[in-house]
Amino acid sequence: MPRPIDPALRRARRLQIIDAGLTAFAEHGYAGATTAEICRIAGIGSGTFFHHFPTKNSLLVAILELGVEETIAFFTARDPQRPPRQVLSDYVEHAVGDLADPRAAGFITVVGGLTAHPEIAAALQADEDTTRSRLRDVVAAAQQQGQVRDDLPADRLAVWIMLLVDGFASRVTTGGFDVRTEAPLLQEQVGALLDGPRSTPTTPC
Amino acid sequence: MPRPIDPALRRARRLQIIDAGLTAFAEHGYAGATTAEICRIAGIGSGTFFHHFPTKNSLLVAILELGVEETIAFFTARDPQRPPRQVLSDYVEHAVGDLADPRAAGFITVVGGLTAHPEIAAALQADEDTTRSRLRDVVAAAQQQGQVRDDLPADRLAVWIMLLVDGFASRVTTGGFDVRTEAPLLQEQVGALLDGPRSTPTTPC
Amino acid sequence: MPRPIDPALRRARRLQIIDAGLTAFAEHGYAGATTAEICRIAGIGSGTFFHHFPTKNSLLVAILELGVEETIAFFTARDPQRPPRQVLSDYVEHAVGDLADPRAAGFITVVGGLTAHPEIAAALQADEDTTRSRLRDVVAAAQQQGQVRDDLPADRLAVWIMLLVDGFASRVTTGGFDVRTEAPLLQEQVGALLDGPRSTPTTPC
Amino acid sequence: MPRPIDPALRRARRLQIIDAGLTAFAEHGYAGATTAEICRIAGIGSGTFFHHFPTKNSLLVAILELGVEETIAFFTARDPQRPPRQVLSDYVEHAVGDLADPRAAGFITVVGGLTAHPEIAAALQADEDTTRSRLRDVVAAAQQQGQVRDDLPADRLAVWIMLLVDGFASRVTTGGFDVRTEAPLLQEQVGALLDGPRSTPTTPC
């Protein structure tokens, strides 16, 4: 008599709304995206939206939390035997893969500077912290194995990897920047970052 | 009854509002910044705001145009004798100098993805085009003098310089990233970009 | 497939919802009480609520009708031999007994001025009319027996008894007013009402 | 150049909105009255409403504060020479005068049980406390002069005066209750309250 409600349906509906939110936020920014448009994209009524997310804020937070989960999943799935330097390269490739969806790129650039609502700021910080600490660990491992320069602390290198990815994302939204074409150059830049400055040309033969 | 208003005063008032707009946009994003807050920051009444800018849009456009002017001024002021590769380095230093004002960094990251209003999109495109074409010219000159790799077109390298600067800007807004400390690493990255990949270590002597 | 539902269960469920409605209306007013909260208090789902009451209006009407029934029951249960003046006193005591439940007092004060929906207005009027006519009959009987002043029509005295009870109810909701402590003063006031003004002190012995 | 804005106009506009709020609250209750209707009654746009009152809450609070001011003004304006018992009678007459406006009566009954928002609860309490303490002082003075029974504390008598006025107000909103006709009976009841129970008729001469 009670309710054999399918939790999978609920989850699917949530994802449907999250997807619509990603689209709308990427296109108009957080404040510029209206819940009405998100509902239109998701093909639902406004009541349904708020049935699943108590506030617009909470939708953004949910999207960010999904990103955190994905980041954790990525690093968790790494083969422990794989050389750390390769893992860093894999990460960049993984990030590029995400950015192949222009909505992801738009979302990243658009959401970057949200500090107004504390909940959002906290979620953004959590996202940042997760990626940063995971990258730092891998960088540190690579340093220990001599695969990465060690004149800079692992944390700083981790931040710079994120910097390069963010810069890359910021270009995706402008026209004439093909993710696949430019990906090798991104890898090249990350490589230069991790190798450090070219040994002085004084090196004799 | 007549009003021979001092045009200098008018200009000063405009700049005062532009400055307030920069602050507000950087902090809350374009849609998130209200004209009321801009007025509060500028210390003026709402009527005065719309006396000088017909719409909120137009204020953003004015800020972007100021950026274009500044970019043009930067490149115009270069000593024609200075080696192009040095000019690129100067540009990066100049950009870092701007980013020392965290409002500028916030403004860049926040305004990046505005495509909603056509006027704004046009102004953003103009900003982008100006910097890109000026940089391209300098990069091309550097290539001709053999100071920069020539396996990539000048335009693409110009875009990547902007990419690095944008990535740098996106990090300024997050805590723990000191512009002055990190600037050398940015120059290093630009250097790596312009030099191209390290000659393969397999090169025997 | 068939469903020979126990009507007693149905009745119990209705009372459960009515009780929850009484609580919610008393606390937040009619418009302020949400069906969601009523459901929460009753421990049921929203679907169940509307299974038993087609609208929120109808719940309020049901509560009022219950009040009418109770009023009728009270007067019907009176011993015909009991002096009418005593019956009036009994009625006041009965009303005070109801008001010992602060929800009842809140409900009365909160529902008093509802004229928006015609159904509710009608139900309120019915409640009012029932009490008023029953009281009037008793007052008239008491007047005939010389137990109550007859310089005022019975109907007007009936209204004033209700006035005193309403005033009493309005005080219950404010703090520091103990129903049991104050009840004797209410009886005293009703007594003064029914006796009429103190005979002029000029009365010589 | 600045703004020689007439503060009197502002005050007038506020009163205009307060008056409209009184009407709407009295008719539909607090939650039932919409800001849209208040605006319609006041003949203003919704923006204007919120230009003068930041929230619907604040309008109700303003109305209550006006009531407090009026109460204070009433007691302040009393001739100190006037016998306290007369002042109590004057107060009742004053209250009846207010209730001649059916909106005032509706407002009192409708707003009585608002405890949801703390601001409103506080304003209601302030209203209550003001009237109660002023009445108590007068009652105490009357007791000292032997004009009022002293078997009950002044505070309790003050509360009961308010009780009678509230009950009176609750009847105004129902049809067939003429304020002017019924006022003498209210004075009679207040008199009975202050005199105390009729000396037992058993008292022989």
Added chain:
DNA sequence: AATGAATGAGTATTCATTCAT
């Protein structure tokens, strides 16, 4: 019967913009 997901009309409030002074 009972449930809770879905709905959309309605609500308080915000905000860019206009205009009389």
Added chain:
DNA sequence: AATGAATGAATACTCATTCAT
């Protein structure tokens, strides 16, 4: 020029009600 009062369209969010299971 400068002001701030006035405006109403737009917005996030609520809530009574419906309906498939």
